Amino acid sequence: MTSRIHHPIKNILILRPDRLGDVLLTLPTVRNIHTAFPDAKISYLCTKYTAEILRNYTLISDLLLYDPTIKHHHLSGIYQLSKVIADYNYDLAIHLLPRFPLALATFMAGTKYSIGSGYRWFSFLYTNRLYEHRKYNKHHEAEYNLRLAAMAGVSATPSADSYNFFHFPEKTISKVANITKSVFGSAPFIIIHPGSGSSSHDWPQSHFIELIRLLNKKGDYRVGITGTESERTLLKPFESAGIDYVNLLGQFNLEELAVLLKSAKLMVANSTGPLHLAVAMGTLVLGFYPIAPSLGPERWGPFGRPAQEHITPESGEKVENKTGHLIDMSSISPQRVFERIQQILK
Structure with a gap:
């Protein structure tokens, strides 16, 4: 009843x-x-x-x-x-x-x-x-x-200002500002978050490396990589790839990460919590999602802010023949992602 x-x-x-x-x-x-x-x-x-x-x-x-x-x-x-x-x-x-x-x-x-x-x-x-x-x-x-x-009796229509009610301590804002100034100087920067905590299918590490190489060559933005201390093993391939990035893994708690993302020009990430945190901070995002109802952008994509982006496979292996779900994230090429970034930031 x-x-x-x-x-x-x-x-x-x-x-x-x-x-x-x-x-x-x-x-x-x-x-x-x-x-x-x-x-x-x-x-x-x-x-x-x-x-x-x-x-x-x-x-x-x-x-x-x-x-x-x-x-x-x-x-x-x-x-x-x-x-x-x-x-x-x-x-x-x-x-x-x-x-x-x-x-x-x-x-x-x-x-x-x-x-x-x-x-x-x-x-x-x-x-x-x-x-x-x-x-x-x-x-x-x-x-x-x-x-x-x-x-x-609550409205089921989302309000445009849902994420406008965050207020962070000045101490946190000052701490993050000092860190970003020391590692990026006055240059604009893009945050890349290659992990996902196994919440979805990830874009390959090799593709992230090639994307950073393309961004380095373009030279418009510095690149910072975020993640937890436990994700340090993810950076092993990056360390020997000859690419330029700032290692920010394990340096921020959630409150500090939010302030960092608020200062970034763009966040590029798998389907993961920090991607939604960037959306909440009003930062442009580009997220990677498989084509599968339970994991795709229609269910878990960026929500509540205009001009948020996601990208899905164009071809790939199926979960099973009957479904047609595309989960082979390697079919999303670094060049395609780089071109989308240029469109977002122009």
């Missing part, structure tokens, strides 16, 4: 303890929730990792950190989480990631209204359920989030 949501709604919890890109694609929903309930406080349940960026989004009042492996593991951990949620006395919880422990926690906390998917065995724990399968990939991930929140 679905409960009719009655106003006033004064305290709202959004739940999506997920990866960076997934979380950033919920911000259009946060924006529209704020529009629908301008006097309400909005909290966000997330992981410690994504809290680094969400704490700078001014429409969010409080962050609840979720630790499913230790602190909130097993029933005792869920009970502890439910007590925290109960202390906030939320009127409405919107579960953008359907997970049993989270559904149980808001239920145990006595949250008046909770919205979630109707297609889970634990969906009875939600007071309001949306019967829509995301597995059919009919909408962009950000649109799926908006459609779920629409059950609370």
Whole structure:
């Protein structure tokens, strides 16, 4: 049974303890929730990792950190989480990631209204359920989030200013400015992010190297490579390739990376969280995506800003003969990418 949501709604919890890109694609929903309930406080349940960026989004009042492996593991951990949620006395919880422990926690906390998917065995724990399968990939991930929140009377049409509510500390801005000045001088720069955390099919490292070689030859922009400390092995082929780039791996936390991307002319990356972070910062992007419904740009591409770009294979191996999905990213040539970059930046 679905409960009719009655106003006033004064305290709202959004739940999506997920990866960076997934979380950033919920911000259009946060924006529209704020529009629908301008006097309400909005909290966000997330992981410690994504809290680094969400704490700078001014429409969010409080962050609840979720630790499913230790602190909130097993029933005792869920009970502890439910007590925290109960202390906030939320009127409405919107579960953008359907997970049993989270559904149980808001239920145990006595949250008046909770919205979630109707297609889970634990969906009875939600007071309001949306019967829509995301597995059919009919909408962009950000649109799926908006459609779920629409059950609370929130507009499902994304606002053009969804990403305009970031505010970063002056200390962070100054630190990043000093680093970029020391490594790039006054030259404009492009950020290349060759990793993806295995979230999709990657463009080959050899192609990234050849692209940097083409950019070096053109000479209009310096190149910086970003990534985590654990991705340092990705740079092995780059180190002996005789190309000019600045190694920025492991030098920035998420907050600092956001400020860095805001200063870049362009980001070139696989389908990954930092690509969506660049979009949120208003930076031009060019992302690599396979032609496959569950991984392609229609579901996971740059969202919410004009003039964002993606590029897909023109030919390649199929996932299986029946699907026709193109996942051979090597068929995207460095020359084709270089020419697209020239078009974007002209």
